[in-house]
Amino acid sequence: DTAVSQTPKYLVTQMGNDKSIKCEQNLGHDTMYWYKQDSKKFLKIMFSYNNKELIINETVPNRFSPKSPDKAHLNLHINSLELGDSAVYFCASSQEGRLHGAPQHFGDGTRLSIL
């Protein structure tokens, strides 16, 4: 009965490779997000999709491309991986419609390590 699930949990790869992280939510939420958590545990939003449409795109390099095939899935593809991409990436989702903003529910993260 996992609410927000992301795969893989760990990803170790060489610099220059291309990799994807998948995220699925079974909460029926309309909006999904990708966050990056650095080594100091700081969480920063990267992207947000609402009903498959991109609504937030922070200043993230073009090498990062989110893809939402349907509102329950938001995958993250990263091209030409660099050492600085090493971090934990979290997927999250929320149900819009609240007057004052909806809480976001997070997956367990994907720990990406670049060698």
Add this chain to the structure above:
Amino acid sequence: GQQLNQSPQSMFIQEGEDVSMNCTSSSIFNTWLWYKQDPGEGPVLLIALYKAGELTSNGRLTAQFGITRKDSFLNISASIPSDVGIYFCAGLGGGGSEKLVFGKGTKLTVNP
């Protein structure tokens, strides 16, 4: 951009003690959220606050949304070892933005 100042950065306490942490911002937020993150897991929502002045409890946890909408605090009473983790405040919906802005976290250690 919007920033949240969360303090303290870390706390070392004895089991049974009460804990208090807070977040302040120079910007107004419409929603304040408190999350806890355990090692190897994602942040888990503890309390959501939607109205200025609102005081909400969840078991031993109590949080308040500041009247000015620029601050919030979280209290944990009678701490237990499983309270160990990193606690994050987060603000949503301020300044016309729908981005969730996180504080830098408070790392809590509870000695049994």
